[in-house]
Amino acid sequence: MKILFMGTPDYAAECLRALYNHDGVEIVAAVTQPDKPKGRGMKMIAPPVKVFAEEKGIPVYQPITLKDGAFEDTLKELDPELIIVAAYGKILPRYVLDYPVHSCINAHASLLPRHRGAAPINRAIMEGDTVTGVTSMYMADGIDTGDMILKIEVPITDADDVGTLHDKLAVAAGEAMCKTVDLIKNSEITRTPQSEDGMTYAAKITKDDCVISFDRPARKVYDHIRALAPVPCAFTHTPDGKLLKFTAATLSDVSADGKSPGTVVSTDNGITVACADGCVTVTGVIPEGKGRMSAADFIRGRKVSEGDVLA
Numbered sequence: 448m449k450i451l452f453m454g455t456p457d458y459a460a461e462c463l464r465a466l467y468n469h470d471g472v473e474i475v476a477a478v479t480q481p482d483k484p485k486g487r488g489m490k491m492i493a494p495p496v497k498v499f500a501e502e503k504g505i506p507v508y509q510p511i512t513l514k515d516g517a518f519e520d521t522l523k524e525l526d527p528e529l530i531i532v533a534a535y536g537k538i539l540p541r542y543v544l545d546y547p548v549h550s551c552i553n554a555h556a557s558l559l560p561r562h563r564g565a566a567p568i569n570r571a572i573m574e575g576d577t578v579t580g581v582t583s584m585y586m587a588d589g590i591d592t593g594d595m596i597l598k599i600e601v602p603i604t605d606a607d608d609v610g611t612l613h614d615k616l617a618v619a620a621g622e623a624m625c626k627t628v629d630l631i632k633n634s635e636i637t638r639t640p641q642s643e644d645g646m647t648y649a650a651k652i653t654k655d656d657c658v659i660s661f662d663r664p665a666r667k668v669y670d671h672i673r674a675l676a677p678v679p680c681a682f683t684h685t686p687d688g689k690l691l692k693f694t695a696a697t698l699s700d701v702s703a704d705g706k707s708p709g710t711v712v713s714t715d716n717g718i719t720v721a722c723a724d725g726c727v728t729v730t731g732v733i734p735e736g737k738g739r740m741s742a743a744d745f746i747r748g749r750k751v752s753e754g755d756v757l758a
Contacts, residue, residue, distance in 0.1 A: 451527035459533040460495035465621025551586040554620040560646035563591035570649035573674035594638035608673040661708035665725035695731030717742040
């Protein structure tokens with residue numbers, strides 16, 4: 448089956464890897480976002496999908512835009528039977544959606560209709576979900592509203608942050624797309640319209656989402672921290688007004704002892720902070736102007752002490 452793959456980040460690259468290694472698949476090309484400057488030297492960095500595709504000799508296209516038929520001639524030359532999309536990052540115009548005989552299929556990182564939108568992995572952890580997954584779905588004009596083909600569930604453990612869960616879902620996305628291809632090849636594919644019951648929208652993470660409010664239950668605070676780790680990271684401020692990002696934390700059995708939310712109640716095994724009920728212990732931080740470090744090293748530098756209030 449001639450497949451055009453469209454995707455950009457690591458999640459998409461892992462999905463492409465699975466398809467590339469799947470029997471009966473020909474990846475005619477990979478379409479990805481343009482290289483972007485990163486780091487202090489603003490060096491141009493290729494997206495992970497491009498890196499993998501070039502390693503395997505897959506033709507790569509990086510159109511600035513797909514609008515107004517900008518990619519139509521190339522699409523006709525490639526003539527894919529199926530387009531598979533995973534975190535591409537651009538809205539596909541109708542001429543792309545309508546081109547392949549087997550349609551455009553998306554590997555969305557949630558169990559639809561829950562967590563439609565741009566940040567399903569972050570929002571699943573932030574909202575305390577204990578299971579998420581990948582949905583193989585037909586693409587439609589709405590945001591993640593298309594008919595569903597199949598789902599693969601992935602549990603969310605207390606040890607997961609957005610980084611570890613992302614990696615599990617990337618593997619599941621590859622599996623889901625390979626199974627979808629097989630269903631198409633065997634003429635066994637079905638489509639199930641999404642119900643609006645249970646629908647939630649996983650909005651893109653903004654700076655406001657990263658601000659920690661300790662006046663919530665400890666469980667909510669803990670979920671908030673791991674939903675944003677390892678990047679972009681939840682943050683607060685030390686008493687001197689300096690920004691302090693959290694890269695790792697655990698739920699604590701230390702008593703808040705009636706202290707106000709945000710108060711540091713212990714520095715024995717990390718920065719243990721009082722919440723509305725109970726405490727969380729922060730074990731990894733990024734201080735303002737510094738690199739990642741353990742909370743223990745931050746404490747040894749006398750940057751935070753018991754009784755301090757983080758806000």
